[in-house]
Amino acid sequence: MTDMAGTIEGGCRCGAVRYTLALDALPRTYACHCLDCQTWSGSAFSQQAILPEAALSVSGPVLVYELTSPSGRISRQRICGVCHTRVFNTNSARPGKVVLRAGTLDRSDELEVVAHIWAKRAQPWLRLPDGVPAWEEGAPADAFARALEG
Numbered sequence: 001m002t003d004m005a006g007t008i009e010g011g012c013r014c015g016a017v018r019y020t021l022a023l024d025a026l027p028r029t030y031a032c033h034c035l036d037c038q039t040w041s042g043s044a045f046s047q048q049a050i051l052p053e054a055a056l057s058v059s060g061p062v063l064v065y066e067l068t069s070p071s072g073r074i075s076r077q078r079i080c081g082v083c084h085t086r087v088f089n090t091n092s093a094r095p096g097k098v099v100l101r102a103g104t105l106d107r108s109d110e111l112e113v114v115a116h117i118w119a120k121r122a123q124p125w126l127r128l129p130d131g132v133p134a135w136e137e138g139a140p141a142d143a144f145a146r147a148l149e150g
Contacts, residue, residue: 010105012080012087017060019087021100027051028148029102029111033126034118040086044123047102047113050148053090056098062087115139115147 008026011018021027027049037046061081068074074092079085088100102111116122116134128134133147 008105008107010087010100010108012060012083012085012104014080014083014085016082017058017062017080017085017087019056019058019104021051022055022057023051026105026107026110027100027102028114028150030115030117030144030148031113032117033120033122035121037118038121044126045116047108047111049100049102049111050094051098051100053096053098056088056100058087114150115144117144 008021008023009018010021029047029049031045031047033045038044040046058078062078063081063084065077065079066074067077075089076091077089078087080087085104086101087104088098090098102108105111114132116128116132117139118137119128119134120136122128133139133143135144138144139147
């Protein structure tokens with residue numbers, strides 16, 4: 001739901017964790033088909049949005065699961081302390097940004113996927129749409145930013 005101030009809302013499966021986004025419109029999202037995202041989501045891919053950390057306001061029992069990648073990057077996953085829905089994460093490689101799990105938005109049915117990364121790991125039965133940028137692995141930062149900005 002969007003309230004009078006233009007915020008966008010979302011939350012976890014059980015409703016214990018809720019958040020608002022100080023944005024004027026729903027964020028543009030991307031699908032990541034890497035094996036980590038498949039495992040984290042329990043599905044074929046993870047749909048996500050990269051947002052300014054300052055735009056996110058969270059309430060409720062949030063737990064942090066921290067992991068360090070082989071490259072030394074630190075990812076801090078935020079999950080509901082009750083139902084364990086993964087809501088968002090931060091990563092030392094993107095200071096000041098959050099990666100929001102798009103399915104936690106109340107209006108997730110209105111989202112548009114504007115890019116696909118790690119397409120070489122996409123499930124063979126999944127056909128990526130023509131005209132949407134897709135990269136076999138991670139996207140070059142400038143091209144990825146352009147796709148997400150519109």
